Amino acid sequence: MPAVPAAASASLPAAAPRPALSGLVDQFGRVASDMRLSLTDKCNLRCHYCMPEDGLEWLKKSKLLTAAEIVRLVGLGVERLGVRELRLTGGEPLVRADLVDIIAALRRNHPSLPISLTTNGVGLAGKAQALAEAGLTRLNVSMDTLHHDAFLQLTRRPFLDQVLAGIEAADAAGLRPLKVNAVLMRGVNDGHAAGLLGWCLDRGYELRFIEQMPLDADHGWTRDGMITAAEIRGLLGGTFELAPDPRSREGAPAERFEVRHPGSPALLGTVGIIASVTEPFCADCRRTRITAEGKVMSCLFSRTEVDLLALLRAGTSPDDDDAVAARWQDAMWAKPKAHGMGHPGLGDADFVQPDRSMSAIGG
Numbered sequence: 046m047p048a049v050p051a052a053a054s055a056s057l058p059a060a061a062p063r064p065a066l067s068g069l070v071d072q073f074g075r076v077a078s079d080m081r082l083s084l085t086d087k088c089n090l091r092c093h094y095c096m097p098e099d100g101l102e103w104l105k106k107s108k109l110l111t112a113a114e115i116v117r118l119v120g121l122g123v124e125r126l127g128v129r130e131l132r133l134t135g136g137e138p139l140v141r142a143d144l145v146d147i148i149a150a151l152r153r154n155h156p157s158l159p160i161s162l163t164t165n166g167v168g169l170a171g172k173a174q175a176l177a178e179a180g181l182t183r184l185n186v187s188m189d190t191l192h193h194d195a196f197l198q199l200t201r202r203p204f205l206d207q208v209l210a211g212i213e214a215a216d217a218a219g220l221r222p223l224k225v226n227a228v229l230m231r232g233v234n235d236g237h238a239a240g241l242l243g244w245c246l247d248r249g250y251e252l253r254f255i256e257q258m259p260l261d262a263d264h265g266w267t268r269d270g271m272i273t274a275a276e277i278r279g280l281l282g283g284t285f286e287l288a289p290d291p292r293s294r295e296g297a298p299a300e301r302f303e304v305r306h307p308g309s310p311a312l313l314g315t316v317g318i319i320a321s322v323t324e325p326f327c328a329d330c331r332r333t334r335i336t337a338e339g340k341v342m343s344c345l346f347s348r349t350e351v352d353l354l355a356l357l358r359a360g361t362s363p364d365d366d367d368a369v370a371a372r373w374q375d376a377m378w379a380k381p382k383a384h385g386m387g388h389p390g391l392g393d394a395d396f397v398q399p400d401r402s403m404s405a406i407g408g
């Protein structure tokens with residue numbers, strides 16, 4: 046086995062030594078099978094809850110995982126470490142020029158792997174068909190409101206029509222089920238929640254409301270300022286009746302509800318609420334994250350990152366693959382219990398917001 050290059054030797058947090066288990070198991074017995082891979086830190090929007098107005102300093106291209114490195118890492122994940130589904134995210138994954146080629150290569154190697162993409166939808170209209178043909182399984186498009194002024198206020202960019210065209214193109218390309226992600230901000234788009242749900246139900250899209258988490262680059266999040274899942278249910282309750290979806294949650298971030306008009310038995314569809322702050326789901330977390338520069342983040346709120354890129358670049362022999370896989374397993378073994386610490390509690394006195402914003406981690 047090759048020596049571990051210095052850059053890859055970032056300290057791992059103290060944890061009992063990892064036993065010789067297969068797969069991405071952590072010290073609390075959770076097994077990660079859902080791989081979330083960030084393709085870039087760059088983005089063409091500046092959402093308040095994620096990016097600062099002036100953007101961030103983008104990583105140099107030489108520091109990003111190449112297409113070949115991505116394909117190799119996913120191969121290791123799937124063939125050796127029990128990865129069963131892959132989500133491509135960012136930053137904005139559509140800004141990566143080789144996105145379609147990456148998906149095509151992944152699909153050739155893994156014919157039955159579910160591969161999904163989370164995107165802001167800008168530029169999607171021109172790419173949806175190619176993504177579907179390359180083998181993308183499905184996508185989630187983030188769109189917080191259908192109102193142009195609120196969209197501009199939230200994202201600081203006037204691109205709502207492009208996003209709408211992107212959703213339509215993805216639908217036409219057969220990228221189903223199609224999910225729409227929305228973060229609500231008080232006084233900006235909270236009044237649009239029921240309208241957005243109605244729009245999605247009419248088209249057969251599944252809407253997911255996401256509680257705002259402390260992952261904004263401006264560090265402006267407050268526990269009191271964010272809109273809670275209970276409030277979201279209240280906002281929808283005036284127009285719709287929500288009932289728990291009887292299907293099992295299977296470790297998914299979203300709690301799903303069946304949606305009906307009050308007093309009517311007809312099922313209109315489902316809505317998901319991702320209550321990371323007020324109803325955390327860390328005990329059943331199945332996710333492993335790799336940042337665009339090849340670092341493992343075992344938890345969205347990890348303050349320890351474990352570099353795989355230097356090991357990937359050290360060589361491509363079977364021994365090198367062993368070293369990468371072992372380091373990934375070590376990183377996941379040290380996964381914190383919840384919210385990057387020993388207990389759930391975003392906003393608690395002992396919670397420390399990660400230096401990176403959501404865009405730089407990969408949402």
Ligand SMILES: Nc1nc2c(ncn2[C@@H]2O[C@H](COP(=O)(O)OP(=O)(O)OP(=O)(O)O)[C@@H](O)[C@H]2O)c(=O)[nH]1
Binds near residue numbers: 161224321332
């Ligand atoms: N706290 C926390 N939030 C998460 C985690 N995974 C996803 N989320 C939140 O849920 C949002 C939606 O995630 P997506 O990747 O679009 O979709 P998904 O939740 O994986 O949903 P599916 O499409 O059903 O697979 C993310 O942007 C995060 O805000 C997680 O591991 N921890």
Ligand SMILES: C[S@@+](CC[C@H](N)C(=O)[O-])C[C@H]1O[C@@H](n2cnc3c(N)ncnc32)[C@H](O)[C@@H]1O
Binds near residue numbers: 094095134257
């Ligand atoms: C970081 S983005 C990356 C992919 C793509 N740029 C997009 O917006 O879909 C992934 C998801 O994270 C969500 N997100 C970003 N910052 C968040 C925050 N502070 N709290 C909760 N969700 C957040 C976005 O709404 C989006 O649905």
Ligand code: SF4
Binds near residue numbers: 088089090091096165
């Ligand atoms: S949420 Fe997505 S679209 Fe918005 S700034 Fe972050 S990375 Fe960009």
Ligand code: SF4
Binds near residue numbers: 326
């Ligand atoms: S906060 Fe960390 S442990 Fe909790 S669900 Fe998210 S990634 Fe998993």
